[in-house]
Amino acid sequence: xxxxxxxxxxxxxxxxxxxxxxxxxxxxxxxxxxxxxxxxxxxxxxxxxxxxxxxxxxxxxxxxxxxxxxxxxxxxxxxxxxxxxxxxxxxxxxxxxxxxxxxxxxxxxxxxxxxxxxxxxxxxxxxxxxxxxxxxxxxxxxxxxxxxxxxxxxxxxxxxxxxxxxxxxxxxxxxxxxxxxxxxxxxxxxxxxxxxxxxxxxxxxxxxxxxxxxxxxxxxxxxxxxxxxxxxxxxxxxxxxxxxxxxxxxxxxxxxxxxxxxxxxxxxxxxxxxxxxxxxxxxxxxxxxxxxxxxxxxxxxxxxxxxxxxxxxxxxxxxxxxxxxxxxxxxxxxxxxxxxxxxxxxxxxxxxxxxxxxxxxxxxxxxx
Amino acid sequence: xxxxxxxxxxxxxxxxxxxxxxxxxxxxxxxxxxxxxxxxxxxxxxxxxxxxxxxxxxxxxxxxxxxxxxxxxxxxxxxxxxxxxxxxxxxxxxxxxxxxxxxxxxxxxxxxxxxxxxxxxxxxxxxxxxxxxxxxxxxxxxxxxxxxxxxxxxxxxxxxxxxxxxxxxxxxxxxxxxxxxxxxxxxxxxxxxxxxxxxxxxxxxxxxxxxxxxxxxxxxxxxxxxxxxxxxxxxxxxxxxxxxxxxxxxxxxxxxxxxxxxxxxxxxxx
Ligand SMILES: Nc1ncnc2c1ncn2[C@@H]1O[C@H](COP(=O)(O)OP(=O)(O)OP(=O)(O)O)[C@@H](O)[C@H]1O
Ligand SMILES: [Mg+2]
Numbered sequence: 001x002x003x004x005x006x007x008x009x010x011x012x013x014x015x016x017x018x019x020x021x022x023x024x025x026x027x028x029x030x031x032x033x034x035x036x037x038x039x040x041x042x043x044x045x046x047x048x049x050x051x052x053x054x055x056x057x058x059x060x061x062x063x064x065x066x067x068x069x070x071x072x073x074x075x076x077x078x079x080x081x082x083x084x085x086x087x088x089x090x091x092x093x094x095x096x097x098x099x100x101x102x103x104x105x106x107x108x109x110x111x112x113x114x115x116x117x118x119x120x121x122x123x124x125x126x127x128x129x130x131x132x133x134x135x136x137x138x139x140x141x142x143x144x145x146x147x148x149x150x151x152x153x154x155x156x157x158x159x160x161x162x163x164x165x166x167x168x169x170x171x172x173x174x175x176x177x178x179x180x181x182x183x184x185x186x187x188x189x190x191x192x193x194x195x196x197x198x199x200x201x202x203x204x205x206x207x208x209x210x211x212x213x214x215x216x217x218x219x220x221x222x223x224x225x226x227x228x229x230x231x232x233x234x235x236x237x238x239x240x241x242x243x244x245x246x247x248x249x250x251x252x253x254x255x256x257x258x259x260x261x262x263x264x265x266x267x268x269x270x271x272x273x274x275x276x277x278x279x280x281x282x283x284x285x286x287x288x289x290x291x292x293x294x295x296x297x298x299x300x301x302x303x304x305x306x307x308x309x310x311x312x313x314x315x316x317x318x319x320x321x322x323x324x325x326x327x328x329x330x331x332x333x334x335x336x337x338x339x340x341x342x343x344x345x346x347x348x349x350x351x352x353x354x355x356x357x358x359x360x361x362x363x364x365x366x367x368x
Numbered sequence: 369x370x371x372x373x374x375x376x377x378x379x380x381x382x383x384x385x386x387x388x389x390x391x392x393x394x395x396x397x398x399x400x401x402x403x404x405x406x407x408x409x410x411x412x413x414x415x416x417x418x419x420x421x422x423x424x425x426x427x428x429x430x431x432x433x434x435x436x437x438x439x440x441x442x443x444x445x446x447x448x449x450x451x452x453x454x455x456x457x458x459x460x461x462x463x464x465x466x467x468x469x470x471x472x473x474x475x476x477x478x479x480x481x482x483x484x485x486x487x488x489x490x491x492x493x494x495x496x497x498x499x500x501x502x503x504x505x506x507x508x509x510x511x512x513x514x515x516x517x518x519x520x521x522x523x524x525x526x527x528x529x530x531x532x533x534x535x536x537x538x539x540x541x542x543x544x545x546x547x548x549x550x551x552x553x554x555x556x557x558x559x560x561x562x563x564x565x566x567x568x569x570x571x572x573x574x575x576x577x578x579x580x581x582x583x584x585x586x587x588x589x590x591x592x593x594x595x596x597x598x599x600x601x602x603x604x605x606x607x608x609x610x611x612x613x614x615x616x617x618x619x620x621x622x623x624x625x626x627x628x629x630x631x632x633x634x635x636x637x638x
Contacts, residue, residue: 006496010481010488013484201479203479206473209443209444210468210496210497212496
């Protein structure tokens with residue numbers, strides 16, 4: 001136990017004293033998320049909106065006025081029938097059409113309930129998600145206002161409809177994607193480099209002639225990166241919820257569980273890479289080419305898997321990030337629980353068992 | 369307990385024949401036909417020798433002769449292709465864990481952690497070898513005084529001059545009091561005076577009953593050994609005390625002995 005503790009302390013020293021690397025590891029997720037957040041706000045500013053309202057009454061006008069006065073939106077057109085919607089989008093006159101149902105204000109007054117439909121051009125799904133979200137907010141605040149003046153319980157239900165990209169592929173992909181990427185990078189890439197560095201420096205030899213158990217060497221190598229990844233997970237979550245306003249719709253515990261599982265898979269991958277290489281450069285290249293590129297291209301982070309050629313879809317099946325990102329989307333965005341991601345959990349568990357077994361077997365007790 | 373080290377030995381150059389008086393013949397290292405092949409290439413070719421307790425055994429050979437490879441087998445870092453080796457009473461093939469617990473090793477590459485402080489390196493290796501915190505603390509204090517290192521204690525190892533690093537690496541290798549320490553070119557790249565200081569530490573270790581197995585390229589160091597073996601192309605061509613070797617080869621010094629033997633080498637290695 002003492003062996004293990006002195007060794008873990010040593011690993012923390014290595015990381016904490018290498019300021020540059022540590023800064024990169026801690027700041028990378030923050031920068032990625034903030035860059036995305038920035039891109040997102042410029043996207044939404046002055047979004048062109050068309051309105052379809054069959055009646056011209058006070059409530060409708062109030063809502064339109066509120067939307068128009070927000071810096072996010074400019075109401076550029078009033079249309080009068082559903083047939084015009086297609087044309088609006090086709091000619092790129094607006095990104096969003098707000099449809100008030102027939103007898104909107106009457107329904108609201110008599111039944112206390114009314115519907116608004118938000119039809120968005122979702123070719124840029126991230127933008128579409130955010131501006132529909134903002135409109136819903138504006139409507140909700142108007143509803144609050146109404147309830148303040150009268151005692152009646154009013155309920156305006158916005159119903160969102162995404163055109164051209166109905167499954168919202170790519171929407172809010174960014175947070176799950178960044179998570180999938182950062183964890184893999186830190187766990188797999190950094191762990192493998194840390195182990196290979198010892199080989200390169202010749203210190204591995206000293207460790208191998210010592211009575212230090214190989215499993216201790218491995219455990220102490222992965223512990224700091226585990227901690228770092230957990231920290232990054234927390235940062236990404238906080239930024240995601242408070243800066244990007246992408247809330248965790250489903251169970252947070254499930255999300256943590258799946259993430260820990262994914263960290264484990266990544267660590268095992270790092271171990272495997274370290275057993276295959278003997279120079280830091282090679283480790284970096286393998287994790288770069290072998291992990292980063294598949295993660296970026298085949299995990300569904302950027303390109304939807306459904307649209308890939310079948311062969312690439314098969315390959316994507318063995319990319320752990322694909323399963324993790326899918327699970328995070330399900331839990332975080334769709335708001336479902338662990339029971340909806342059982343398949344992902346099973347695949348990731350299977351991967352971790354295989355990887356750990358292989359890399360433990362291959363971790364050399366001798367040099368050769 | 370302090371500073372008796374430098375006085376307990378008559379001189380650092382006591383090695384010349386002083387060992388003949390010891391007759392208890394406890395074998396600390398035994399190699400029998402130890403062989404290592406890499407593919408078709410035989411790096412170490414049926415070498416046999418014995419090293420007694422407290423002896424300083426010099427392991428000479430040109431570049432690529434197979435010194436490091438032989439040493440790695442004895443340390444349990446690399447498995448022999450054939451032959452047998454016993455170190456500190458344990459078989460290197462079947463009991464490598466027990467071998468590891470009883471040896472110290474200083475590799476050809478400098479191999480302490482440059483980004484750890486002097487005391488942190490010591491503490492780490494003390495911990496790895498299962499020493500308690502008190503033991504480590506006590507011995508570290510002692511060591512710092514002995515090496516005159518008190519000012520360096522808190523410095524990062526990477527900031528030390530090479531001679532200091534080597535002394536520290538050696539001290540770390542014997543910190544847990546192993547029965548035998550393997551030194552692979554421990555003084556590479558430093559001047560003769562620094563080397564001599566280093567050898568004072570080696571003598572001090574043998575005075576404490578630690579057996580020393582050392583490879584070197586420096587013939588002045590060969591003179592300091594109790595016995596030396598000279599390896600040529602993976603085989604041991606000569607093995608005796610420096611005095612006897614010089615007599616046998618009618619040479620003024622070990623360098624001449626070495627030149628005569630090394631000329632036979634066919635292997636070319638960078
Ligand atoms: N892992 C290996 N695979 C193949 N050949 C090897 C391996 N390790 C060493 N060799 C070869 O075995 C021979 C002996 O190498 P070794 O390192 O033991 O020499 P050495 O006597 O220690 O030399 P030096 O004085 O340069 O340290 C060399 O020709 C080397 O190229
Ligand atoms: Mg060598």
